[in-house]
Amino acid sequence: MATQRHTLIPGASFVDPKVLARIGNLELLARILVDGFINGIHKASSLGVSVDFAEHRGYMPGDDIRRIDWRLYARTDRYYVKEFEADSNANFSVILDVSKSMGFSSGGLSKLDYAKFLAASLTYLANQQRDRVGIVTFDSEIIERVPPSAKHLDVVFHTIDRAIAGRPGLFGDPLFRMTEFFKRRGILALISDFYEEPDIILSAVKQFRAQGHDVMVFHVLDPAELEFPYDTASSFEDMESGERIPIVPENLREQYKKLIEEHTLALAKSFTEQQIDYAVFNTSTPIDYALFAFLSARERMARVR
């Protein structure tokens, strides 16, 4: 993983050229119809001007006579107007969990730093596609919000740079509040470690889906959270609540691994049912590799659809 460099835009250091080189030829396409203003690469919710034919409809007074399909008129002696599918640019927003547990690191990058790389890379990619980019950070409350805009790349990077894992986190309430921000359908990337019951997570994320957003969920976990590699009996302290319990790791490693696997599986199942892309990102995995795998899988899925 690249080390952070000092640049003019603080958050830009999270955009690693190595990552971009890997994913640069991919497209972050909305899998659903999105609302936009200008021509872009996403399918728009309305018909517009493009090369893709959509349908014919009867001429109505007021329609532009240049759009009348004269060949069909020749065949049917009726006026039909030719409709094309519109391509649009999209609103791309990152929802970044900055709760205290995200600050955990068992040696390498903390989960939050990994999530910052992830958020910065996705934002850059979206901006390159002329999408409007924004970000919302939250823990138990909404901390910062940058509304999506084509000019907000710098602001988003700044916000990413400033984010610190300071307070205990909460799902539900902050995410419900965020539904008010995303009125226009767009692409949302939710990055978190999801230490919450799957039902609560799903009910919160489902709101975005119900609003018509294309939601991508990145579940960031440290290898220590997945493997539980501790040996000596110690007191384990909850980073968020401060609660301590004495634990003999060797006695409960297997049970723990089983529980966390069940948790990710439950999340994967719930999200898939809601047509939400879900991926577990292990912070020991290089981000370019992980992101490449995710985006290319997403592209394949888009073709299938």
Added chain:
Amino acid sequence: MAFLAPLLLLGLAALAVPVLIHLTHRERGQVISFPSLMFLERVPYRSMRRQKIRNWPLFLLRCAAVILLILAFARPFFTDTTSLAGTLNGGREIVVLLDRSYSMGYSDRWQQAQAAAQEEINTLGPNDLATLVLFEQNAEIGARSSVNHASVYAAIARAEVGANITRFGPALQLAKSILEQSEFTEREVVLISDFQKNGWTGDEAVSFEEGIRLRPIPIDGTDASNVTITSVAFEREPFSAAEQVTAMARLVNQSDLNVTNLLVALELDGHEVATQLIDIEASGTATVSFDPFIVSEDQLRGTVRISDDALLQDNMFHFTVSSGQLVSVLIVKPDAATLDSSLYLENALAVGNTPTFVTETITVRDLNTDVLEGRSVVILNDTAPFDGPTGNALVNFVGTGGGLLAVLGESVRWTPEASDVLPGSFGTPTARLSSRSNVLGYVDYSHPVFDIFNAPRSGDLSSAQFFQQRPFTVTNPESVLARFADGSVALAERRIGQGHVLVWASTLDSYWNDLALKPVYLPFVHQLAKHLGKYVEPTEWHTTAQLLDVASMYAARGHRLEFGRDDPVAVAPTGARLPITGTDSSVFLELAHQGFYEIHTPGAVVDVPLALAVNADRSESDLATLDPQELASSVTGRAVTERLGNLVLHERSPEDAEEQQALWRYLLVAALFLLTAETVLSNQLSQRAR
């Protein structure tokens, strides 16, 4: 059941320790921060292990041991009165009054008294209460009412003979107040003393109520011989620039036996400088005069000591002497004076040694500045040389602190310069030969010259007849100290600079009056000279139990103490340092021991050490005794007391009850037993676990 230290029961919270150890099984070691314990808390294995108490007997054993230890430290005792059956019968309360005045140091009297007091304690039953009161001039409780007889016994053994005199009154009053609060009906005061006659005047007004007995235990002094040094007097004479002092010790033989070859020694600054052997008849006195010694301005510590007899305290007498106690008087008479014009004056001043007046008589033509050098007082006997250089010299003399007495006789003449010195002006003599003689009609007794005549039968100044006098007109009426019966001024005073001028409007010989023939003449002349010479009588020694105003002592020596800066410290004869603290000028030091006290001012720029000689009150040396039964009768109001045998239920103090029951010992033994069992059991368990 009650507890002497119930707060210690809070220690029962310590029970939580083994409980927590059993319940939490908290592992020691590092603390690992983990993002969330969400999944770890769901693991069933760990929670089962935490909550299980693995060995109930061991757990209960530990809890019981802790409970017993805490109960033992809380000092439990039974308050139920049925458990105190022993207190129901035969209880009594006694107060032992133990005389520790310094006469008890005679021979082995103190040991006898201690033994008698301890014997009294030994005869007490287990539920009897005893109080020890130690008394001399004052009384203090040596051990409070207690069934703990061992503490009273130890207090008797610890007590020491003091340095004060016997006074039975305060001790009996204290015993009375203690026993009047007692709930016992059998109450007794045991008075152990040598019963000196001086300790009981009969005016003490101490009367015990019905039911309080007084049992005197006289300590018998079989051999009551005793020689006392009662005082030391000093005779001073000028000697070069210093003074030559002759010390005279007065000794009293208090016994009925003749004393022969008694060695009397004088020590100065710790060195023996003179010894004498003397004989004193039975009940007689003797005065020992030692060879004179020289003193300078520094304080000289002296002790007169006689060879040891049975009472040590009065075998020595401490004092301090320093120079500056001579009053030099210059009598100036007219050139044509008769031979006896100053005869009475000179003879009167030659008598006495407190102070010693050093007189010199000159005629007025010999008066000059050199003659005035070193004088304290100048008496112008019927002359007034206030004009010319002599007059200036006299004004200077008074201004720098000298005293001037102008005696207005026949030959004195008025000059205008006299008004610069005298408090008024005088006229020509008035003869009263034709009419009734004059007497002194008004005297200002508040003035230092006359204050010794203030008390009744201390000299009748009006007994002198005045036949002739000088009319004297004062400029300030308040300066008049005495007037004749006709209202004319007899004595007037004026203050010039640091000195005083007195004018006597008649003569001090027998020509104009017969004052010189009256007994008041000598003290009157002495008072005039002392006042003019600013003489302050020195305190060569103090008496024990005296309270000393340290600040005024320093003030008398011309030093002003500033508390907070000078911080005077007294070093007692025992070597103990007694800090003297205070915020104003009235701070007292109690002189408790015989010997030399030293006062230092370590905080002052110049430490002015002050030595104080302290002697025990000599009235205690008179070992004559009174009849103990007589004292007992006058206090109790009856010759024979009855022994009252009523049953008393006495509510004892919690401390006494706890000490007698001593439940804590059993609890402690039980706790130790449980802890031993716990050790064995836990060892076995751990071996089995391996």
